[in-house]
Structures are given as structure tokens and as C-alpha cells.
Amino acid sequence: MLLTITTTHQPATDLGFLLMKHPERILERPLPFGRSLVFYPEATPECTTAALLVEVDPVALSRAPAGGEAGTLEPYVNDRPYASGSFLAVALRDAFGTAMTGQSRDRPELAGQAIPLTLSLPCVAARGGPDLPARLFGPLGYEVEATPLPLDPDFPEWGERPYVALTLRGTARLSDALRHLYVLLPVLDGKKHYYIGAEEVDKLLRHGQGWLEVHPERDLITARYLRFRGLVTQARAHFVIPDEAEGGVAEQHEMAAPPRPRLHDERLDAVAEVLQASGAARVLDLGCGEGKLLRRLLPVGQFRELVGVDLSARSLEIAADKLKLAERPELRERVRLLHGSLAYPDSRLKGFDAAALVEVLEHLEPHRLDTLTRNVLGFARPRTLVVTTPNREYNATFETPQALRHPDHRFEWTRAEFQAWAQAAAEAYGYAVAFRPLGDVHPEHGPITQMALFTQAAPASPS
Structure with missing residues (x-):
């Protein structure tokens, strides 16, 4: 799995300060399911690209308790090592956690500014229709390019082709872009590799703050991210629809005098x-x-x-x-x-x-x-x-x-x-x-x- 983040902000090498990763070094981090590498294929003042490469250990994955049902090949033959989804989201949070908070020790003023960004993922699991990437990322201000990746046209019985090469272009704060990916990659996939508990509600609300509550696909995102009805209901209780509830509970009590x-x-x-x-x-x-x-x-x-x-x-x-x-x-x-x-x-x-x-x-x-x-x-x-x-x-x-x-x-x-x-x-x-x-x-x-x-x-x- 691969994610590249490219900017042409001048100087583009400031991307290293925002990500808190030096362009001349390779960072390797162990993960419960494999390892991640952060490196820079290009680092010039005109254009800088940071890459996050995630290698999933299929043997370790097959031994996980939730790997699949006994007696099937699913734990051993699946798309988890190749198609970006919740594995990449976890690696993203692990590698760029500080950047996701909007903090930068050396460039605090830049961390709060929107900069030109291109986010590229060569293979993303997108289960939910060909327009799903645009429905999720388009309202956030990105230009969305989602190119379908076929399995094998000679074997249609292999089923749907839920994979796309995804490119997002836009001007945004880097922290916002990372939070968008962190939430929406598992939503695109429609599944997670780990147990979904009550703490996922807090994750969704924290990383969706400032954009999820006004997203036109908010209910879809919430349902696919949390899956379970009780958790979805719990999350929805925190949303306020601006046009209907901007004044909060207080507005219910101000109508004693109708002309007011x-x-x-x-x-x-x-x-x-x-x-x-x-x-x-x-x-x-x-x-x-x-x-x-x-x-x-x-x-x-x-x-x-x-x-x-x-x-x-x-x-x-x-x-x-x-x-x-x-x-x-x-x-x-x-x-x-x-x-x-x-x-x-x-x-x-x-x-x-x-x-x-x-x-x-x-x-x-x-x-x-x-x-x-x-x-x-x-x-x-x-x-x-x-x-x-x-x-x-x-x-x-x-x-x-x-x-x-x-x-x-x-x-x-x-x-x-x-x-x-x-x-x-x-x-x-x-x-x-x-x-x-x-x-x-x-x-x-x-x-x-x-x-x-x-x-x-x-x-x-x-x-």
C-alpha cells in the first residue's frame, strides 16, 4: 500500500517540517500487522513528495484472531496487503500523528495555512459504487480522479472490481487532509481490520470535527465508519445541523413571544x-x-x-x-x-x-x-x-x-x-x-x- 503527498508550496521542502519527517532520512516503524516506511522520492524547493509505504505481513495477518472463518482461504488470500483501507489509516496515524493535530514545531504559522496538495493512492478499496470517492472527497474541496482497476476481464465470475487508483488535488491544511484520509479510507473500504468499539465514536468525532457535521454524506460516513446501530446513534447525537440547530437548545425556549x-x-x-x-x-x-x-x-x-x-x-x-x-x-x-x-x-x-x-x-x-x-x-x-x-x-x-x-x-x-x-x-x-x-x-x-x-x-x- 502506498500514499504519496505532493506540494508545490514555496519552498516545497517545508512539507518536511509539517510532517515532522526529514526529507533526507528514511523512517521505518513497526506495526502490529507489518511495517511502514516514510521517505521522499522528490524534495526540491519547487516540488516535494513524501511517501508512506505500508508492508503487511500476510503470515501474521492470517494468524490474527479475526483473520477469517476456519476452513476457508480468506485468511490467506485477500486484498488486505495491497488495497488501501483501514491498515493504511492506522499507519497514517502512526507515522503522521503530530501533523494530524495541526502542530509544527518549526513552521507553526504554515501548519494553519491551506497549501496546494496532491494525494495519490495507486490502489484503494472503494466498495459502494463508482461515484463513492467523489461523493466523499468532492464536498471537502478536492478535485477527485478515481480510475477503476480491473481484476481480470476474462473471468467475470470473480465478481465486482472495487478497486480504484485515487488522486485528490486541492488546497487545504495538511492536518485536514490527513484527517480526511484517516476517516474516509475505511469508509471507502466499508470494513475495518480491527474490533469496532465505543472508542471509535470518539475517533470519528475528533477527526471529523470541523468538516463531518456539515458533510452532505455525513450519515453514510457515520454508518460505514461505525457499522453498529448503537454506535451510529451515539455519534449522531453529537451532530448539530447548522441551519436547524445553530441556536442550540436555547432557541426552543425563546418563542414565548412569537413576534420576537x-x-x-x-x-x-x-x-x-x-x-x-x-x-x-x-x-x-x-x-x-x-x-x-x-x-x-x-x-x-x-x-x-x-x-x-x-x-x-x-x-x-x-x-x-x-x-x-x-x-x-x-x-x-x-x-x-x-x-x-x-x-x-x-x-x-x-x-x-x-x-x-x-x-x-x-x-x-x-x-x-x-x-x-x-x-x-x-x-x-x-x-x-x-x-x-x-x-x-x-x-x-x-x-x-x-x-x-x-x-x-x-x-x-x-x-x-x-x-x-x-x-x-x-x-x-x-x-x-x-x-x-x-x-x-x-x-x-x-x-x-x-x-x-x-x-x-x-x-x-x-x-
Whole structure:
């Protein structure tokens, strides 16, 4: 089994820093079913290719407990050593585990950027129809080339020909591309070589974060990756469909007064008003999703430049469609959509008058908050920053109180916790901060949503 990763990013040899593998060395790693080799067939500043070669030991494979049924040849004669699937996915995670997390010790800024990539696999098991590779990888922004590989046309009784030579071309963060392969190679194959237990749900959710929840084939991917109904149901409980559940459980409780807009709309309207009142002309929407805030800002002539940033390539495609960027070329100088992560400093985000983080914080692991704060307030440094997040105290007023409003939230703050974080961040990076309630306000539990407005502190006058 072979996977090659090629880039023409300049200098292309930076691929070695992203993969944490030196182009002049060959890395050999033992695996439970054989071994893997990482090497570079080509390494020049113009074009660099890294290769992952996996050699499966067929004897060891035949002795595995799950090798096959007794009395059959299946444990000894099969496609496992040759057709990429779950074996390659495991080797990929073993060889490039650090790269999959989006970290690079020597090129942290590049790890967060999308670069041109070509991913080639000469033989992939693709059981599920000739269009399956395109259905799985196409929505992620790849150009998909899947060439069928015949068995032997002289012996049609040998059955289907579920093998393709697969090439994917696109511009993506390397970590995203590796996670796509890690999840979708076993999905293409439709089987795994190891026991599927509850820990597979966590793997799917972790490596699918940021793209799987909005993938049009999400249900198919989940079903083929997990196979068992109970595990599939468990995974689906964690998904939130943006158009239907973007406001979370809270929106079920805001309809007491029918004329009032949905909480999510009310929140976006309030943020748009604050941005307009700030006098900003150049605005960043950090975690823009499908562009709902950008669509509110676009008709206001005050905003000369609008930039949306999101980790999900699919969400950015939807945002571009709903903003009608392809149909309105006059907007190209005014509206940009960037694929990026707030986990890394990004020079493209510097110099803006204002930025918004609307319901973003609670979707991050708590240990990543300091990094986000540093990258936004310390590195990008917009003159004004608007942050909204749920108020956990308000959850007690719901008909069915819940600790978190929907499963994708990693935490939710009380008013005191949110204000403590915001005040510490403001002091650390030279901002003043004020707080405002959003939406319904309970006399005891406070607002359903809380807002912090950061503004750069005026420099001290010379004495």
C-alpha cells in the first residue's frame, strides 16, 4: 500500500517540517500487522513528495484472531496487503500523528495555512459504487480522479472490481487532509481490520470535527465508519445541523413571544449593530460558518472590507454561495473568505478595525482558549473585538435544564467566569472591556447570551 503527498508550496521542502519527517532520512516503524516506511522520492524547493509505504505481513495477518472463518482461504488470500483501507489509516496515524493535530514545531504559522496538495493512492478499496470517492472527497474541496482497476476481464465470475487508483488535488491544511484520509479510507473500504468499539465514536468525532457535521454524506460516513446501530446513534447525537440547530437548545425556549426573532438572529443583529456603532470599515468574522453575520454587514456601505474565516471548507463554500460571490464580481474587492484556524497566528488577520467571535469560544477545548486569546488579541489585534457566548446560569430556566445547550459545546461559562476571562485577557493585551446582555434576561439567572466588547485602550498621554 502506498500514499504519496505532493506540494508545490514555496519552498516545497517545508512539507518536511509539517510532517515532522526529514526529507533526507528514511523512517521505518513497526506495526502490529507489518511495517511502514516514510521517505521522499522528490524534495526540491519547487516540488516535494513524501511517501508512506505500508508492508503487511500476510503470515501474521492470517494468524490474527479475526483473520477469517476456519476452513476457508480468506485468511490467506485477500486484498488486505495491497488495497488501501483501514491498515493504511492506522499507519497514517502512526507515522503522521503530530501533523494530524495541526502542530509544527518549526513552521507553526504554515501548519494553519491551506497549501496546494496532491494525494495519490495507486490502489484503494472503494466498495459502494463508482461515484463513492467523489461523493466523499468532492464536498471537502478536492478535485477527485478515481480510475477503476480491473481484476481480470476474462473471468467475470470473480465478481465486482472495487478497486480504484485515487488522486485528490486541492488546497487545504495538511492536518485536514490527513484527517480526511484517516476517516474516509475505511469508509471507502466499508470494513475495518480491527474490533469496532465505543472508542471509535470518539475517533470519528475528533477527526471529523470541523468538516463531518456539515458533510452532505455525513450519515453514510457515520454508518460505514461505525457499522453498529448503537454506535451510529451515539455519534449522531453529537451532530448539530447548522441551519436547524445553530441556536442550540436555547432557541426552543425563546418563542414565548412569537413576534420576537430567533435567538441566533437576535444575537447576530446585535453584533452587527455594535460593529456599525464602532465605526469600523474593515471587519473580520472569526468562525464565520455559513456567513450569516457577513450577510447582515454586506448592505451597510460603511463596511469597505469584510473577511470571513472558518476551519470548515464546506461552510466557506456555503457562505460563498449564499453571499453570491460568483454571481457578483463587484464584491470580490470587498468580501473575502479565508480557510484558517485560530489555533495559529495568521498574518492575514492583522490590521482590522473590528472582529467578531460569535458563539465560538464554547466549541473549543478549554486548554486552547489561551492560544486563541493570544492569537486574536495579542497577534491580530483588531481595534474592537465583539465576543458572545452562552450564559450557563440561564440554562436553569429551561423546561428541561441541561448542563450544556448542545453536544458540540465543550464548556459554558457563568457570568462571573466569562467576565473573569475577559477582564484578564483585556489586561494582558492592552484592551478595555465592557459587558452587555443579549436576548431574554432573567431577574436571577441573567441573560440567555452574554457579550463582551473589547476596545484597544488609549495610549497614555506623555507626562
